[in-house]
Structure formats: C-alpha cells, structure tokens
Amino acid sequence: MVSRNPPREVLEILRKEVNFGCPVKGCGSPYLMHHHFDPPWRVKQHHNPEGMIALCPEHALQADEDRWTKDQLREMKNNPYIKLGEVKDVYDYLRRNIVSDIGFIGYNIKNILEIDGERVIGFERDKEGYDRLNLLIRNEKMEPILVMENNFWTVYSKNIFDLRCSAKGRILEIISNDGITKLSMRFDDYSLENFTKYLLKIAGTEIIKHLLMRMGNPKTIPVWKIRGDLKWGSSYIRIGDLFVEDLIKHNIVKSGFAVNCRSAFSFKKDGSMSFG
Numbered sequence: 001m002v003s004r005n006p007p008r009e010v011l012e013i014l015r016k017e018v019n020f021g022c023p024v025k026g027c028g029s030p031y032l033m034h035h036h037f038d039p040p041w042r043v044k045q046h047h048n049p050e051g052m053i054a055l056c057p058e059h060a061l062q063a064d065e066d067r068w069t070k071d072q073l074r075e076m077k078n079n080p081y082i083k084l085g086e087v088k089d090v091y092d093y094l095r096r097n098i099v100s101d102i103g104f105i106g107y108n109i110k111n112i113l114e115i116d117g118e119r120v121i122g123f124e125r126d127k128e129g130y131d132r133l134n135l136l137i138r139n140e141k142m143e144p145i146l147v148m149e150n151n152f153w154t155v156y157s158k159n160i161f162d163l164r165c166s167a168k169g170r171i172l173e174i175i176s177n178d179g180i181t182k183l184s185m186r187f188d189d190y191s192l193e194n195f196t197k198y199l200l201k202i203a204g205t206e207i208i209k210h211l212l213m214r215m216g217n218p219k220t221i222p223v224w225k226i227r228g229d230l231k232w233g234s235s236y237i238r239i240g241d242l243f244v245e246d247l248i249k250h251n252i253v254k255s256g257f258a259v260n261c262r263s264a265f266s267f268k269k270d271g272s273m274s275f276g
Helices: 008-017 057-064 070-078 192-199 205-215
Strands: 033-036 052-055 086-090 099-101 105-115 118-125 131-138 144-149 152-156 160-165 171-176 182-191 220-232 235-240 243-246 257-267 273-275
Touching (some): 008 052, 052 057, 118 220, 131 220, 182 192
Antiparallel strands (some): 033 052, 086 152, 144 152
C-alpha cells in the first residue's frame, strides 16, 4: 500500500510551482497541503506531481468536494495566484514570557543571536506584554531570505529553494537556493511537567527551580525552538541542541541558560563567539 504522505521531493515540487502560496485566486496562504486530482487518490494511489497540487487546508477540502475541475486545477498550477517575489503572513501564536530554545535556553532576552552587531533572532515585548519574534535571515550574498518583524514575516522567494509552513501554522522551514542555509522554527506550549523533564537533561533541579521561580511557576511554558545551519555572508554557524558551532573554524559554544539580559549570543566575522 502506498503511503498517503508524499516524499519530500514531491512536496518541494508542489510548493515551488505555486510560488509557496495557495494558487486559488485571492488566497495565497503559505500554509499548504497536497491534493491528488488526476487521478484522485480514491481512484489511484500515486504521488505523481503532475496530477497533484498544493493548496491551503480550506481549499484542499473544497477540492476534495470537486469544487474545481481537473483543467481548472491545472490552470492554477500553471498560473498561480502568487507571483515570484515575496510571500507574507503572520504567526498568530502570541504568548507572554516566552522561552527560547535556540542553541541554549533563554528567558526574557531581547537579542537572542547577533552576527557582526546585527540582530538575527530576538524578541520585542508589545504594550500588552506579548513577546513577539523578530528574525533577519540573510544568505551568503547578504540578501534577505526571511524577515520577521513582531511575528509578521516575509520570505523572499527568489532567494529560497523551499518554504514549508505546517497547516496549523506552528512550523516554518526555509532552505536557501544554494542549499546551505537550512532553518527550522517551531512554536509549542509545553506543560510544566514536560518542560521540566526536558530541562533535567541539561541542568540540576536547583537551577530549574530558580528559572521557574523567575517565570512565576506557570502551568504552561510557551517555547520557540529554532534549529539549523545559517550562512550569513562570510559567517557560517549551526544552531543545535544546546550548542552553537562555527562551521568554518569548528569552534563550539555549549551553554545551558541565559536569563534577563539584553543580548545572549554574539558571533563576529573573525570567528569569535561570546555568550552572555
């Protein structure tokens, strides 16, 4: 039996041919699913991209109900609503007292990662107390790939190979045209119990108790997790599980926590790295 989930390379083709946005006129949502239409899945189980199309969840359901003919869906594939240029949307997940899991565990930090004095990852707290994510991801030529300002993001499609947004909007992944920069972002609400279990892998109970006290011992912990490789001009770094590595000089900084500071991790062109 053929799995209903297509191979990654098929999904990449489908997303790219609609310029990473739902091709239905007036839509353009980047939160995409796949739909089999020629032939439909119920007729033949296949993963032929020529007979499939990427659609947002709402329009995928309508396509399942035969909202459009095969010819109309092919026309959407050939002339998608979004033209090559910019894909825009907003992360609707707003939380107070967000914890960042970005090579280390951070809490109440304005600038999570800086490269050559420029903020790459950080937070701004709005007047209602919500921590809003900000990103500035460039490629080797220093061209912007992804810019997020207070949860409103723009991906520059001419500079990427792939963009994946999960249907529920929790996950955002980008791969640059050269395949070097690969970044994955995920938002989750953890229970206090599950978050504590995760922290026990990297710290003792007293440190965890101190961190949670500063946070007010909440019942749920909102967490932004970012992983991947980032080629920023001449800099090349990897964000892993509780480490940040210079992939050129192979220097590694392993750090557990950063709390209540303006800047946490800095990386410079000369390869020097500082934490805290």
